Structures are given as C-alpha cells and as structure tokens.
Amino acid sequence: MSFISYLISGISLGSIYAIIALGYTMVYGIAKMLNFAHGDIIMVGGYAVFTIGITCGMNKWIAMLVGVVVCTVLGIVIEKVAYKPLRGASSLAVLITAIGVSYLLQNLALLIFGSNPKSFTSVVSVPMIKLANGELTITGETIVTIIVCIIIMVVLTLFINKTKAGRAMLAVSEDKGAAQLMGVNVNGTIALTFAIGSALAAVAGILLCSAYPQIIPTTGAMPGIKAFTAAVFGGIGSIPGALIGGIILGVIESLGQAYISSQLADAIVFSVLIIVLLVKPTGIFGKKINEKV
Amino acid sequence: MKKLAKKISALLLAVVMIVACFAACGKNNSNATLKIGGIGPITGPAAVYGQAVKNAAELAVKEINAAGGINGMQVEFSWQDDEHDAEKAVTAYNTLKDWGMQILMGTVTSAPCTAVVASTKEDNMFQLTPSGSAVESIAADNAFRVCFSDPNQGIASAKYIGTNNLAKKVGVIYNSSDVYSTGIYNKFKAEAENQPFEIVAAEAFTDTTKTNFTTQLNKIKAAGAELLFLPIYYQEAALILTQANSMGFKPIFFGCDGLDGLLAVDNFDKALAEGVILLTPFAADATDEKTVKFVADYKAAYNNEVPNQFAADAYDAIYTIKAAAEKANINSNMSVSDICDAMKTAMTQITVTGLTGTITWTADGEASKDPKTVKIVDGAYKAM
Numbered sequence: 198m199s200f201i202s203y204l205i206s207g208i209s210l211g212s213i214y215a216i217i218a219l220g221y222t223m224v225y226g227i228a229k230m231l232n233f234a235h236g237d238i239i240m241v242g243g244y245a246v247f248t249i250g251i252t253c254g255m256n257k258w259i260a261m262l263v264g265v266v267v268c269t270v271l272g273i274v275i276e277k278v279a280y281k282p283l284r285g286a287s288s289l290a291v292l293i294t295a296i297g298v299s300y301l302l303q304n305l306a307l308l309i310f311g312s313n314p315k316s317f318t319s320v321v322s323v324p325m326i327k328l329a330n331g332e333l334t335i336t337g338e339t340i341v342t343i344i345v346c347i348i349i350m351v352v353l354t355l356f357i358n359k360t361k362a363g364r365a366m367l368a369v370s371e372d373k374g375a376a377q378l379m380g381v382n383v384n385g386t387i388a389l390t391f392a393i394g395s396a397l398a399a400v401a402g403i404l405l406c407s408a409y410p411q412i413i414p415t416t417g418a419m420p421g422i423k424a425f426t427a428a429v430f431g432g433i434g435s436i437p438g439a440l441i442g443g444i445i446l447g448v449i450e451s452l453g454q455a456y457i458s459s460q461l462a463d464a465i466v467f468s469v470l471i472i473v474l475l476v477k478p479t480g481i482f483g484k485k486i487n488e489k490v
Numbered sequence: 491m492k493k494l495a496k497k498i499s500a501l502l503l504a505v506v507m508i509v510a511c512f513a514a515c516g517k518n519n520s521n522a523t524l525k526i527g528g529i530g531p532i533t534g535p536a537a538v539y540g541q542a543v544k545n546a547a548e549l550a551v552k553e554i555n556a557a558g559g560i561n562g563m564q565v566e567f568s569w570q571d572d573e574h575d576a577e578k579a580v581t582a583y584n585t586l587k588d589w590g591m592q593i594l595m596g597t598v599t600s601a602p603c604t605a606v607v608a609s610t611k612e613d614n615m616f617q618l619t620p621s622g623s624a625v626e627s628i629a630a631d632n633a634f635r636v637c638f639s640d641p642n643q644g645i646a647s648a649k650y651i652g653t654n655n656l657a658k659k660v661g662v663i664y665n666s667s668d669v670y671s672t673g674i675y676n677k678f679k680a681e682a683e684n685q686p687f688e689i690v691a692a693e694a695f696t697d698t699t700k701t702n703f704t705t706q707l708n709k710i711k712a713a714g715a716e717l718l719f720l721p722i723y724y725q726e727a728a729l730i731l732t733q734a735n736s737m738g739f740k741p742i743f744f745g746c747d748g749l750d751g752l753l754a755v756d757n758f759d760k761a762l763a764e765g766v767i768l769l770t771p772f773a774a775d776a777t778d779e780k781t782v783k784f785v786a787d788y789k790a791a792y793n794n795e796v797p798n799q800f801a802a803d804a805y806d807a808i809y810t811i812k813a814a815a816e817k818a819n820i821n822s823n824m825s826v827s828d829i830c831d832a833m834k835t836a837m838t839q840i841t842v843t844g845l846t847g848t849i850t851w852t853a854d855g856e857a858s859k860d861p862k863t864v865k866i867v868d869g870a871y872k873a874m
Contacts, residue, residue, distance in 0.1 A: 199709075199712050202704075206704040209702075209704075210701075210702045251757050307537070311537070312533070312536070312537035312538055313538050313751075314728065315756035315757055316728060316755050316757040316759065334736075336736060411701075411728060411729050411732075414535075415535060420701065422698075423698075450699065454693075454699070454705040454706065455705045455708070459693045459695060460666040460694040460696065462696070463699055
C-alpha cells in the first residue's frame with residue numbers, strides 16, 4: 198500500500214515537472230535556445246496569482262487569468278529585449294543572457310515581495326480521493342495537475358501539426374533561413390513560441406504553488422532545473438518526451454527517497470539521467486527528428 | 491536666466507560646503523567613536539534573519555548612543571550584506587575593515603560565520619555572532635556567540651522530549667545539506683539513546699528537494715511516530731505542516747529555533763501550527779519589562795513588525811559588547827588587536843541579563859543560558 202502512495206506522490210511531482218518541461222522543450226525546439234529564465238517565469242506567475250487572488254482578494258479565476266497574461270507578456274518582453282538582439286550571436290552568449298535574466302527576475306521578486314515565504318492557497322477545489330479505508334489519498338491537486346498536463350500536451354500537439362502558426366514553428370525549427378525565404382515570419386514565430394512557453398510556465402506556477410503551497414523568489418529555480426533534466430531525459434524538443442521524462446523523473450525521485458535514501462534522492466535522479474544519456478544520447482524520444490517541435 | 495541659475499547654484503553649493511565643513515568639525519571635536527561592524531544577509535534566501543539582526547542592532551546602538559555611548563564613546567554601526575554566502579561574507583568583512591571597524595558583530599548565519607572566523611582570527615578582531623550556531627562558527631578564541639550552539643539545541647530537545655514524556659516513538663525530518671540541521675540532528679540522535687523514546691524514522695531532504703515531503707511523511711507515518719522532530723528552518727516546516735495535514739497525519743511537532751518565523755509566513759494557515767512546540771531563546775509575547783519595551787520599540791521603528799529571536803539575539807549582542815567593553819575599559823586609541831585581547835578576558839567575567847535570558851560565557855565562546863520552550867497556542871507563542 199505504501200508503495201502506491203509513494204508512486205502517487207511521484208506522479209504528482211512528475212506531472213508538474215512535465216508541464217514545466219513542455220515549456221522548456223518548446224522554446225528549445227523552435228528557438229534552439231535554453232531559456233533558463235523559464236523557471237523564474239513560473240515564480241512570477243505564482244506571485245501574480247498570489248497578489249491578485251490572495252492579497253487583493255479577487256476571484257481565483259480572474260487571478261489565474263491575470264497570472265497567465267502577466268507571464269505571456271513577460272515572456273514576449275524578455276524575448277524582445279534580451280534574446281532577439283542576440284539572434285545571430287553564439288549560443289553561449291544567449292545561454293549566459295538567459296541565466297542573467299533568471300537572476301534578474303529572482304532579485305526583482307526579492308525586492309518587491311521580500312524573502313519571507315508566502316503561503317499559497319490552493320486554487321484547486323477538486324476534493325481529494327480516499328481509497329483503501331483512507332490509507333491512500335490522492336489530492337485534488339494531483340488529479341488536476343495530471344489532467345491539465347495531458348490536455349496541454351494534446352492541444353499543443355494539435356496546434357503545432359494542424360494550424361498555420363504551428364506549421365510555421367515546425368518550419369522555423371527545421372531551418373530558420375529556409376523558413377524565412379519561404380515567407381515565414383521568423384521573429385513573429387519565435388515571439389509566439391515564447392508567449393506560449395511563458396503561458397505554460399504560468400499554468401505550471403499555479404499548479405506548483407497549489408500542490409506545494411509556498412512561494413519564495415527562488416520557487417521556480419530548482420523545479421526549473423529538474424524540468425530541464427526531464428526535458429533532456431525525454432529528448433529535448435519532443436513534446437511527449439517532456440511529459441514522459443517529467444513523470445519518470447518525479448517517480449524516480451519519490452521511490453528513491455522512499456526505498457534507497459531520502460538524502461540521495463537527487464543523486465539517484467541524476468545518475469539515472471547520466472545512464473540514459475550514455476545509452477541514448479538523444480533522450481528517450483529524441484530520435485524522431487520530425488517530431489521535434 | 492541661465493547665468494542667474496548658475497550663480498544661485500554656485501552660491502548654494504558654497505553654503506552646503508561650509509555647512510558640511512562645520513558638521514565635520516563638530517564631529518571631530520566631540521567624543522571619540524567605537525566602530526562596530528555587522529555582517530549578514532539582507533537579500534537572498536536568509537534575508538529575514540539578517541534584516542532582523544540589522545534592525546535590532548541599530549535599535550540597540552541608537553539607545554546606547556542616546557544614553558551616552560560606551561565609555562563615553564559614541565558607537566558607529568555599519569552593515570554589509572553577505573547574501574548568506576561564505577565568500578561574500580569575507581568580502582564584506584574586508585570592506586568593513588577598510589571602513590575602520592574595531593569590533594565585529596556577526597555574522598548572522600552559520601556557514602558565512604565559519605568563513606569569517608578564519609579572517610578575524612588572523613587579524614585578532616573581536617567577533618561576537620548573535621546567531622551563528624554551528625560549532626565551527628566560533629572556532630577561534632576571539633569569537634563568541636549569543637545563541638545556543640547546534641549540539642546544545644539537539645541535546646536540549648532530546649532531554650525535553652524524554653523528561654516530559656511527550657512520545658515513545660519519534661520521527662525526524664532534517665535537511666542533510668544544511669550544517670545547522672544536521673548538527674542538531676546528530677546530537678539529538680546521540681542523546682536519544684539515553685532517553686526513554688526511540689527514533690523510528692529519520693528522513694532527510696536537501697536544498698534541491700525541498701518542495702515535496704509527502705514521501706518522507708508517508709514513511710514516518712507508516713513507522714508509527716507520535717512526535718515529529720523538525721530541526722529545520724520554518725520555510726520548509728510550513729510546507730511540512732501543510733502536507734502532513736492534507737494527508738491526515740497529526741503527530742506532535744517539535745522544533746528548534748529555526749522554526750521561529752513560522753507564524754510570520756504570509757497567508758500561512760496558523761491553525762496548522764497549533765500545538766507546535768519549539769525551543770527558542772525568545773518569545774515576543776513574554777510579559778517581562780525588557781521584552782515588552784523591546785517589542786514596542788522595535789514595532790515602532792520598523793513598520794509594526796514583531797521581532798523574532800534573531801532580533802533579540804542581536805539586541806543582546808550589542809549590549810554584550812557594551813558590557814564587555816566597559817568591563818575591559820576599552821578606549822578608541824587602542825588597536826583592534828588590543829581591544830580583542832581585553833574583550834576576550836572581559837567576556838568570561840561578565841553576566842548579561844538580556845532578552846534571551848541571563849547569559850555567561852566560557853573562554854571557548856559558548857554562551858550558557860537556559861533554553862526556553864514555547865508552544866503555539868491560538869496563533870501565538872505561549873511560554874511553557
């Protein structure tokens with residue numbers, strides 16, 4: 198019985214990693230850059246919802262909507278200000294800029310909200326499910342997170358394969374120069390990618406803060422890195438890879454904590470990553486290049 | 491018009507300079523000063539501690555200066571941020587040395603303190619940390635502390651649980667990547683062997699796995715623990731309380747001074763903290779005259795914020811420096827090293843009755859005072 202409860206705890210954590218990883222993998226797949234500020238956009242989303250929903254006491258749906266809008270706008274602005282001027286520069290320069298943006302966001306949050314943690318009130322009102330005489334509990338947050346995660350994955354896949362803007366993304370991801378010659382607006386497409394990625398980050402932020410109800414300026418940093426690991430694990434650029442990678446990572450972390458050592462949880466997670474990359478350097482789903490988005 | 495503006499601004503500038511000159515002259519003619527430096531995080535994840543120490547220390551300095559200073563010397567206090575980072579703390583220390591610091595009140599957190607102690611030892615600079623609780627934080631003989639050391643807290647906690655028969659089966663969650671938390675846990679574990687209870691599950695987490703505690707809580711629950719010992723900081727404790735509640739696990743929660751701050755977490759459901767017991771040297775709701783005055787002054791000066799135990803430790807630290815400096819008869823002509831030698835001797839001879847109890851010191855720098863236990867009742871600390 199306890200095995201199942203560890204498993205559920207792992208899936209719950211993993212599906213949050215998965216949503217974050219979806220944003221990472223999208224931006225990487227299309228703009229070919231690692232947006233290390235992604236984790237911090239999650240934090241901004243969390244704070245936005247906290248401020249509107251809890252400090253100002255507005256309706257939670259309005260708060261969530263504002264959170265998503267704030268993050269989307271922030272994503273577009275960051276792309277315009279920090280990444281677009283570097284489009285021709287080496288990928289290392291872009292990477293360093295991304296790390297810089299990440300620290301900028303963290304420290305701005307520190308200035309505005311202070312370092313004291315804020316307790317988040319869950320936005321999920323789905324009741325928890327009790328099984329086996331209450332020995333097993335599945336929280337509403339877990340259920341909602343998993344459902345949201347699957348919906349996002351399906352919608353994203355449909356969007357990319359069926360719509361014009363989505364196909365433009367595919368084209369840009371294949372070959373930026375050729376896409377431009379074919380009349381695709383490359384800058385617009387990349388901006389759209391950032392907008393979608395950041396909106397996903399906001400959703401991830403809301404779910405993360407609901408499941409683990411606390412928010413500090415570094416809230417997004419570690420989940421961001423774990424999700425990046427998950428994206429690499431599943432094959433960076435691959436949408437189903439992000440989902441599977443995230444959930445596997447969460448489950449390994451939870452089972453590792455339970456059965457091997459709670460101290461070594463991260464060591465176990467990252468050893469698995471190293472082994473997977475040694476055996477299959479492109480990650481689990483990385484090989485199917487035409488699925489890269 | 492432009493010319494006139496220029497003339498006026500030139501005139502203004504001249505006036506300012508003359509005034510500044512007089513101001514400077516005035517200062518030089520008054521009594522000598524004692525320069526005390528402070529180091530601690532006022533940004534970054536541990537900022538809440540550094541900010542409390544800085545606020546309380548500045549409050550104490552203001553009071554001392556208003557009452558005539560130390561041995562007739564006015565105290566100048568300068569603060570440097572270390573962001574809870576050992577390297578930055580050493581840089582901050584060097585900055586303060588350039589400023590002319592004679593005594594160091596700091597640093598606030600353990601790991602940076604351990605790094606700075608190496609430098610103060612080299613310079614033979616007197617150092618008093620309000621809250622650096624790791625054993626190594628005062629490794630050198632020029633360093634003293636106001637707070638309890640980590641081992642002391644671990645031993646005191648185990649004894650308290652044993653003596654008061656709070657539980658037979660105890661679970662622990664500690665942060666294995668944090669020197670404070672592991673320090674307490676190790677001593678707690680050692681002392682537990684002499685006590686009538688058993689540690690049935692000891693689970694760890696690290697700084698990178700501190701969002702999800704459900705696995706650890708499940709294990710501890712399965713082991714049948716009646717009491718959960720949390721030698722950790724309040725940020726994680728707030729999460730643990732929430733997650734334990736949502737899985738229907740309700741043991742007695744017992745923590746150390748790191749849990750102080752729990753009630754200050756924004757939007758935290760205080761009902762979850764009901765019944766939490768913690769060892770802390772200071773309770774802001776105590777009714778003794780000293781505490782009441784300190785809390786009122788602190789609230790008035792800092793936006794109605796209730797001071798935590800870090801603030802109390804810092805306030806005591808400044809008054810300890812005053813007591814030792816008066817005992818040692820420090821004057822501003824003495825070199826940093828002479829001040830240090832005199833202070834070292836004086837520290838073992840003084841007894842300070844401060845906010846955190848009646849404190850005496852041993853030559854190795856440890857403060858000896860009685861731990862206090864408080865319980866959270868109706869969303870506030872109640873002394874036990």
